[in-house]
Amino acid sequence: YFAKEGRTGVEVYLAEKDRNSPERLNLLGDLRRAIGGSQLELHYQPKVSLSSGMVEGVEALLRWWHPERGPIPPDDFIPLAEQSYLMRQITQHVIDTALEQAANWWHAGIQVPVSVNVSARDLLDPTLPDLIEAGLGRLGLPPRAIQLEVTERILMTDQAYTADSVHALVELGIPLALDDFGTGYSSLVRLQRLPVCEVKIDGSFVQRLGKTVDDERIVRSIVDLVRSLGLRSVAEGVETDEVAQRLRDMGCDAGQGWRFAEPMPARETTAWLVERMGAPSYGRRCGSHEVTA
Ligand code: C2E
Ligand code: MG
Numbered sequence: 001y002f003a004k005e006g007r008t009g010v011e012v013y014l015a016e017k018d019r020n021s022p023e024r025l026n027l028l029g030d031l032r033r034a035i036g037g038s039q040l041e042l043h044y045q046p047k048v049s050l051s052s053g054m055v056e057g058v059e060a061l062l063r064w065w066h067p068e069r070g071p072i073p074p075d076d077f078i079p080l081a082e083q084s085y086l087m088r089q090i091t092q093h094v095i096d097t098a099l100e101q102a103a104n105w106w107h108a109g110i111q112v113p114v115s116v117n118v119s120a121r122d123l124l125d126p127t128l129p130d131l132i133e134a135g136l137g138r139l140g141l142p143p144r145a146i147q148l149e150v151t152e153r154i155l156m157t158d159q160a161y162t163a164d165s166v167h168a169l170v171e172l173g174i175p176l177a178l179d180d181f182g183t184g185y186s187s188l189v190r191l192q193r194l195p196v197c198e199v200k201i202d203g204s205f206v207q208r209l210g211k212t213v214d215d216e217r218i219v220r221s222i223v224d225l226v227r228s229l230g231l232r233s234v235a236e237g238v239e240t241d242e243v244a245q246r247l248r249d250m251g252c253d254a255g256q257g258w259r260f261a262e263p264m265p266a267r268e269t270t271a272w273l274v275e276r277m278g279a280p281s282y283g284r285r286c287g288s289h290e291v292t293a
């Protein structure tokens with residue numbers, strides 16, 4: 001969102017410079033040193049059922065607190081990392097951290113799945129399923145404790161349809177979601193060929209609901225399309241009551257956005273979840289997820 005409307009200084013600067021500019025290499029070096037340290041932190045944003053108000057999960061969103069530059073939004077550093085070997089390390093770190101947090105919640109009775117964003121290349125990495133399976137095993141978590149989100153752009157790479165990693169993840173029972181849907185002009189055929197269970201409608205369309213007729217039509221047709229494929233629709237960037245109401249009327253399944261909660265540090269998220277779900281013991285049932293453990 002930072003990047004879509006006004007681009008931030010760092011990003012504009014980097015876009016104007018060539019790939020090997022000192023500026024770019026400095027930032028990548030800073031990022032490499034930040035991995036595993038306290039500068040990188042995961043925040044979590046709840047996903048809420050639009051019909052029942054129940055919490056369906058939380059999405060892990062990476063934050064980078066640069067010692068000199070201050071906070072750098074992920075839209076400024078993730079694309080940079082994706083063009084280097086660093087993305088793999090970041091994804092590994094994010095998955096490990098998110099799984100540990102999921103285990104803390106899960107074993108305290110707050111059994112909400114944690115969604116992790118992965119880059120297209122990491123989704124196709126043949127070692128990803130093993131990494132996740134090992135983490136789940138170590139922490140005593142079932143596969144549905146985690147979900148992976150990958151942007152719609154993945155549909156443009158034909159590799160995705162045949163990748164061993166994707167099949168292995170599905171075999172493991174790890175749910176996949178398609179992120180930022182609507183921005184990449186994917187066809188129905190392409191969507192149908194990837195084993196996703198959830199489609200997230202890009203916030204740029206959601207935020208303009210009620211303001212432009214075109215966006216209203218786009219969101220409505222995505223919701224209908226997703227339902228006709230038997231998948232779940234989730235709206236991103238739900239900022240107001242009015243938008244939440246319109247989405248519900250369209251039959252959109254779930255929403256995420258400031259209307260419900262902003263992304264929060266782990267500790268605040270715990271407090272939010274406990275308050276929302278009553279007491280931890282109530283967490284034996286969350287949203288549509290039956291707990292069998
Ligand atoms: P995304 O996965 O589509 O995440 C949704 C973005 O919308 C997040 O931006 C979130 O903070 C923002 N948002 C949530 N509610 C609202 C709202 O009501 N209004 C508005 N205007 N924005 C809202 P954020 O955290 O800056 O992340 C941007 C993107 O960076 C993410 O988009 C995701 O693609 C990427 N990203 C974040 N963390 C990771 C990560 O750990 N790994 C990877 N590969 N990508 C990540
Ligand atoms: Mg996402």
Ligand code: MG
Binds near residue numbers: 179181
């Ligand atoms: Mg998105």
Ligand code: MG
Binds near residue numbers: 001180
């Ligand atoms: Mg996005």
